[in-house]
Amino acid sequence: MVTLRGEHTREHLKKIVIINQKGGVGKTTTVVNLGDALTRQKKKVLLIDLDPQAHLSYSLGIQAHELVHTVYELIKGESRFKETLITRGKLHLIPSSLELAGSDLELGGIAGREFLLKEALSGVSRYDYVFIDCPPSLNLLTLNALVFAREIFIPVQAEYLALQGMSKLLQTIDVVKNRLNKELLVSGVIGTRFDKRKLLNREIIEQIDQYFAEKLFKTLIRENVSIAEAPSHGKTIFEYKASSSGAEDYRALAQEIIKRK
Ligand SMILES: Nc1ncnc2c1ncn2[C@@H]1O[C@H](COP(=O)(O)OP(=O)(O)O)[C@@H](O)[C@H]1O
Ligand SMILES: [Mg+2]
Numbered sequence: 001m002v003t004l005r006g007e008h009t010r011e012h013l014k015k016i017v018i019i020n021q022k023g024g025v026g027k028t029t030t031v032v033n034l035g036d037a038l039t040r041q042k043k044k045v046l047l048i049d050l051d052p053q054a055h056l057s058y059s060l061g062i063q064a065h066e067l068v069h070t071v072y073e074l075i076k077g078e079s080r081f082k083e084t085l086i087t088r089g090k091l092h093l094i095p096s097s098l099e100l101a102g103s104d105l106e107l108g109g110i111a112g113r114e115f116l117l118k119e120a121l122s123g124v125s126r127y128d129y130v131f132i133d134c135p136p137s138l139n140l141l142t143l144n145a146l147v148f149a150r151e152i153f154i155p156v157q158a159e160y161l162a163l164q165g166m167s168k169l170l171q172t173i174d175v176v177k178n179r180l181n182k183e184l185l186v187s188g189v190i191g192t193r194f195d196k197r198k199l200l201n202r203e204i205i206e207q208i209d210q211y212f213a214e215k216l217f218k219t220l221i222r223e224n225v226s227i228a229e230a231p232s233h234g235k236t237i238f239e240y241k242a243s244s245s246g247a248e249d250y251r252a253l254a255q256e257i258i259k260r261k
Contacts, residue, residue: 013125013128013129013130014129014130015149015150016132016150017131017132017152018134018154019134019145019146019152020154020169021136021142021165021168021169022136025155025192026157026190027155028055028059029059030250031131031132032047032059033227033237033238033246033247033250034131035091035236036091036237036238036250037250037254038128038129038258039089039091041255043128043258044092045091045127045128045131046124047091047130047133048117048130048131048132049071049095050096050100050117050132050134051133051141052096052097052141054097054098055133056133057093057096058231059231059234060091061233062095065098067095069083070084070094070095071084071095071100072097074094075103075107075117075144081120091236103140103141104139108140113140113144114147115180116144117145118144118148121148132149146172147181149184150183152187152188154188154189155190156189156192157192157193158193158195158201158220159200160200162207163207170186189208189216190219191208191217191220193222194220194221194222196222217253217257219249219253222245226244226247
């Protein structure tokens with residue numbers, strides 16, 4: 001499709017938020033590496049860092065604290081999309097800022113506060129996938145992500161209490177769906193940090209499978225030391241160690257996602 005301005009528009013833009021209010025389950029890791037895996041399969045990918053800790057930005061070697069234009073200015077209407085966008089090879093990133101940490105208080109009184117991100121990104125269409133990395137909490141930023149997105153992927157770490165807090169998360173998603181975004185859908189669950197040598201891990205994956213049924217991706221992301229090392233080098237797993245099991249798993253996950261629809 002070609003728009004009036006002559007731009008090429010991707011008709012099947014997938015807007016996916018990666019969410020789980022638990023920290024350390026692999027949200028940021030998944031956004032970075034699944035994003036890169038998809039660019040290597042010829043997809044155009046935009047990553048949005050919506051966590052004030054800016055781990056996504058730093059993981060890609062972006063010194064977030066030095067930036068003038070970040071997602072914080074973007075949602076406040078003080079920066080335009082084009083000046084906020086960082087092009088890093090084939091990956092495109094909207095970086096985060098520590099200042100986002102105060103956004104609940106600062107933006108809380110504004111009418112339409114849940115729609116700020118959606119409005120800021122309304123002209124964005126030239127991608128196949130947009131992934132949003134969320135903070136480990138259910139706050140105004142998370143709501144903004146849920147209002148913008150169409151799909152939700154939930155990473156779940158294969159460990160004890162993996163599903164604790166899940167009903168709260170699903171309840172929040174339902175409220176957003178009913179009141180703010182009718183299109184919203186949990187479309188994928190990703191088992192992360194899996195260690196098949198541990199019986200407990202396998203039992204937990206079975207529990208997750210029963211709970212989410214066909215939503216659980218067949219590809220499980222195994223525990224892999226290279227995945228943990230790559231961010232400190234500012235690299236994705238494919239840039240850091242393409243032969244690792246981590247690269248293999250995220251490549252397989254990307255293929256599974258492309259094949260689904
Ligand atoms: N499959 C994995 N194997 C080994 N370490 C991992 C894996 N996935 C994530 N990690 C590490 O676990 C920590 C938490 O992951 P992260 O993606 O930051 O979680 P979240 O964004 O949900 O808080 C990070 O140090 C990350 O490098
Ligand atoms: Mg994170």
